[in-house]
Amino acid sequence: MGSKDRILRLKEETRINILDASLDIVKEEGWQSLSMRKIADKIEYTAPIIYEYFANKEAILMELTRKGFLLLAKDMKEAKEKHRLPAKQIEAMWLAYWNFAFTQKELYQVMFGVDVNCCELAEIMPEAEVPFTLVTEVIQEIMAPQKPSEDDICVKYYTYWSVIHGLISINMVRRTTPDEINREILKTAISGITRSLSA
Amino acid sequence: MGSKDRILRLKEETRINILDASLDIVKEEGWQSLSMRKIADKIEYTAPIIYEYFANKEAILMELTRKGFLLLAKDMKEAKEKHRLPAKQIEAMWLAYWNFAFTQKELYQVMFGVDVNCCELAEIMPEAEVPFTLVTEVIQEIMAPQKPSEDDICVKYYTYWSVIHGLISINMVRRTTPDEINREILKTAISGITRSLSA
DNA sequence: TACCTTTGCTTAACACTGTTAAATAAATTT
DNA sequence: AAATTTATTTAACAGTGTTAAGCAAAGGTA
Numbered sequence: 001m002g003s004k005d006r007i008l009r010l011k012e013e014t015r016i017n018i019l020d021a022s023l024d025i026v027k028e029e030g031w032q033s034l035s036m037r038k039i040a041d042k043i044e045y046t047a048p049i050i051y052e053y054f055a056n057k058e059a060i061l062m063e064l065t066r067k068g069f070l071l072l073a074k075d076m077k078e079a080k081e082k083h084r085l086p087a088k089q090i091e092a093m094w095l096a097y098w099n100f101a102f103t104q105k106e107l108y109q110v111m112f113g114v115d116v117n118c119c120e121l122a123e124i125m126p127e128a129e130v131p132f133t134l135v136t137e138v139i140q141e142i143m144a145p146q147k148p149s150e151d152d153i154c155v156k157y158y159t160y161w162s163v164i165h166g167l168i169s170i171n172m173v174r175r176t177t178p179d180e181i182n183r184e185i186l187k188t189a190i191s192g193i194t195r196s197l198s199a
Numbered sequence: 200m201g202s203k204d205r206i207l208r209l210k211e212e213t214r215i216n217i218l219d220a221s222l223d224i225v226k227e228e229g230w231q232s233l234s235m236r237k238i239a240d241k242i243e244y245t246a247p248i249i250y251e252y253f254a255n256k257e258a259i260l261m262e263l264t265r266k267g268f269l270l271l272a273k274d275m276k277e278a279k280e281k282h283r284l285p286a287k288q289i290e291a292m293w294l295a296y297w298n299f300a301f302t303q304k305e306l307y308q309v310m311f312g313v314d315v316n317c318c319e320l321a322e323i324m325p326e327a328e329v330p331f332t333l334v335t336e337v338i339q340e341i342m343a344p345q346k347p348s349e350d351d352i353c354v355k356y357y358t359y360w361s362v363i364h365g366l367i368s369i370n371m372v373r374r375t376t377p378d379e380i381n382r383e384i385l386k387t388a389i390s391g392i393t394r395s396l397s398a
Numbered sequence: 399t400a401c402c403t404t405t406g407c408t409t410a411a412c413a414c415t416g417t418t419a420a421a422t423a424a425a426t427t428t
Numbered sequence: 429a430a431a432t433t434t435a436t437t438t439a440a441c442a443g444t445g446t447t448a449a450g451c452a453a454a455g456g457t458a
Contacts, residue, residue, distance in 0.1 A: 048409090048448095049407065052407095070326055090338070094334075094359060098367065109371070114367075125261075125264070127268040142289075159362070164361075168301075170360065185361065236415085245436070256417090
């Protein structure tokens, strides 16, 4: 009896519908306003039936991160296969990673726990600029002989910041890296960038 | 009449109490479970009086990020003043930044929108490891002449990842950096790390 | 055909959340 | 002592995730 198959296929379909609806809502209104009732509305059911497909809301997010990792892996793999030189492969893969983060912004957010906070923090909170000025003063000092533009200094600051903040974030969402390794990454990264200032 | 002053002082005190209680709760149970009623419980009031001190919950979080930035700035300033050499100053400041992130973990989280997700993602989700293996394979290939240890390769991978993920996070929580600057940071950072592989 | 059982789905409810308005108790001023 | 202002609470609204109970339609069995 093929009707069993048809029913199973329908079940698999609404499972996918739930995931699609969730991602749609997130793309329209952000992660904050994703609710079980809204998902149910979109798939034209009521909230409780979602629990026949997923244990809870967390399970939906988990499945979306899984889908995200699969997509990311696919993109990176394809980028890699477009090149032969190892150095080019690495660059292509990380550029694919970068592009994925912004074309699949919502997936990236749930995968790596990045909030989409307020936008113009520096404008409504001057205190947030102090660390920036503290560091850029010194960068300016070191780079003085080369007469750098404001943008040059900005680039250097964000290079420092991104590597450090990135390392911190990674360690916060999953503290898997041993501390000695972190210290080594941190120190060599900082001194590497610092060297690049007077180059 | 000094009673007015005393009352104002008391008001300021419960304002501080609200902030302290909030941070305490977060340290004990995480950002997710911070609620107005829990704060009220801790300061031995009921929830609505909090709204006489803060417009809403968001305002409390904002004030905590402000406090966070002040503390971070103080730490970095002190670190800077301990050195005379610019390069040393920069290293000291970023190390202070690093230390702040972990000693004041909860403040850092609300300041930069870092979620505290599940811990052992790779164990319950093998897909999450594919990007890692994809890249480390190539790193291994490039570094082969130096016969690197697993840790050596790990360090390089996390160096790549942290700078890229950091740059992405920064751009997601506040998209203030122009796109050309991002591209420049990204490209030079990647090629810089790649060069360091065969050094 | 009539009954029974299973399935699919909804309604109702619980315990929370942030937030606001109304009611009440306490303190101050007149 | 009465009136008014201030401080605080209770009650309520609309929303959240989640579970249990109820119903209605479909399937199988006699």
